[in-house]
Structures are given as C-alpha cells and as structure tokens.
Amino acid sequence: MPLGKILIYFGIVLFLIGLVLSYAPGLFGWFGKLPGDIRIQDENRYIFIPITSMIIVSIVLTLLINLFFRR
Known part of the structure; x- marks a missing residue:
C-alpha cells in the first residue's frame, strides 16, 4: 500500500x-477512570498510571490493525 x-x-x-x-x-x-487505573494523589503531586485503559487501547488497536491489514 x-x-x-x-x-x-x-x-x-x-x-x-x-x-x-x-x-x-x-x-x-x-476512559481513564476504570478499575485498575492507578491514581496516587499527594499534597504536591499527582501520579496517574492508566494500566487498564491502555490494555483496552492495545486490544482495540490490535483488532483494527488485524481487521484492515490482514492479507
């Protein structure tokens, strides 16, 4: 292509x-508020680790790429 x-x-x-x-x-x-997304909030800092959200993004992108680019 x-x-x-x-x-x-x-x-x-x-x-x-x-x-x-x-x-x-x-x-x-x-999105970003799923169980498994880690939020750590302190007085001066905020740490957000979107584990579950990124797993969902990875699965959806894998399905779309395999659907459109499979030969």
Whole structure:
C-alpha cells in the first residue's frame, strides 16, 4: 500500500476521532477512570498510571490493525 493512501486513511481516522470528541465529549468520560487505573494523589503531586485503559487501547488497536491489514 503506498504511503499516500496510508496517510489519507490516517487523516480520515483522526478527523473522525476529532468529530466524536468535539460533539460527544461525554462518550469517553469513563476512559481513564476504570478499575485498575492507578491514581496516587499527594499534597504536591499527582501520579496517574492508566494500566487498564491502555490494555483496552492495545486490544482495540490490535483488532483494527488485524481487521484492515490482514492479507
């Protein structure tokens, strides 16, 4: 697949994600607040480790890549 087509598809996907985040911000309000996401808050610092959220992102991206790029 030529690089130009890949960049066009990537741009379309980014555009669609931007539309969803602009017009339906509450749709992803749960993301980052899942059980397994670690939050440590102190007086002067805040540490956030999104373990469960990144596992979900990894699974979704793996499924999408295998769906579109399988030969």
